[in-house]
Amino acid sequence: MHRLEVDVLIAGRGSPIPDGCVVVDGPVIRYAGSLGAAPATPGATVVKAPAAMPGMWDCHGHFLGLMVPDLATIATTPPALMAMRVAKDASTALDAGFTSVREVGGLGVWLRTAIEEGTVRGPSVYAAGAILSPTGGHADLHMFPSEWVCDLADRVGMLRQCDGVAECLRAVRLQLRVGARLIKICASGGVMSQIDHPVHQQFSHDELRAIVEEAGRAERVVAAHCHGKPGIMAALKAGVRTIEHGTYLDDEAADAMRECDAILVPTRLIVEEFLAHGAAAGMPDYAQAKMHEIADRHLTAISLAHERGVRIALGTDVAGSSPRTPARWGQNADELGYLVAAGLSPLEAIEAATSTAPSTLGPQAPRSGVLAEGFDADVLALSADPSGDVGILSTPSNVTHVWRGGVLVKAPGGVPEG
Secondary structure (H helix, E strand, C coil), rough: CCEEEEECCCCCCCCCCEEEEEEEECEEEEEEEEHHCCCCCCCCCEEEEEEEEEEEEEEEEECCCCCCCCHHHHCCCCHHHHHHHHHHHHHHHCCCCCEEEEECCCCHHHHHHHHHHCCCCCCEEECCCCCCCCCCCCCCCCCCCHHHHHHHHHHHHEEECCCHHHHHHHHHHHHHHHHCCEEEECCCCHHHHHHCCCCCCCCCHHHHHHHHHHHCCCCEEEEECCCCHHHHHHHHHHHHCCCCCCCCCCHHHHHHHHHHHHHHHHHHHHHHHHHHHHHCCCCHHHHHHHHHHHHHHHHHHHHHHHHHHCCCCCCCCCCECCCCCCCECCCEEEEEEEEHHHCCHHHHHHHHHHHCCCHHHHHHCCCCCCCCCCEEECEEEEECCCCCCCHHHCCCCEEECCCCCEEEEEECCCCCCC
């Protein structure tokens, strides 16, 4: 049993509680609230810290093992090597205070198994399996022959092309077969793909509807990569749960999201990182051009969504495995600062990373993201209070202690075995 006594307790919802206490005894929180009202805990290990908050969520990450910002390397890197890289990325994410990751395309379905069996150290991973798109869409590698890319989909399972309702149904079922907790689709073109345009809609209305309905039969939601408004509106009409990126969101689309109770996962970090460092890191020219095209509009869309009451959950789009790769694992908390720059308050940004985040999984959501009795014991102790300055969270060393599922997995000087 651990008893965490703090100057400020940030519960994930509501105002911070001064002189707070969290009692961790098993996989769920036993108590969280005022220190004065805390139960007696004889024999507990007492940890004192300036602040505590729930473990953070990244609702849009990729365990891909990329060393350069170029999706073509997915086809030229041995899968075993990518797997070794993402095992380290998972540990890095945990040390940065991210106890849960909604992985929207990559090796996460297998990484989750390795983490749960204790082979790899990392966060709880809720993975989508392969990213689905039409042939020629954002989850296609346009620089290679189509038959090579289809073969890659069968062998590695991180990108999958599907055309027509029947193929879309099979693609969803293939992800469910490997344990996907959600389905990820491309409802518009993208930035990192070579030929497609970010504004253009991908998947027809019939295909979108079939994907959402098939996922829904298994109580899975659909996350829609989408920059352009046509794709946003089509995806919302089909019933997707989240819009990822949302670059060309306008008043009409924001109101539609609010009416559908859809959640925006804006991923500003990757935009900022690739604008600043993409060219030097090996980002292709076509991707650089598209990133510059969408950058200002993307920031405006986040602000607009917030102003019009759209729910926002934190996501980063990180996929990098090298310390020299922009948008890499371990940088995840920088996203909070970008959300604040777009108009959210520090506490609203923290809510996006905690209490709002599990809702991006719909029926698959765990009871997580809040420090309250009965919630998952995913807890952070911090060296300072982030409720006035979320930049504190950007430095992993400021996250002094991490509990995941009630188990202490990070502490000063290391965690004793057993």
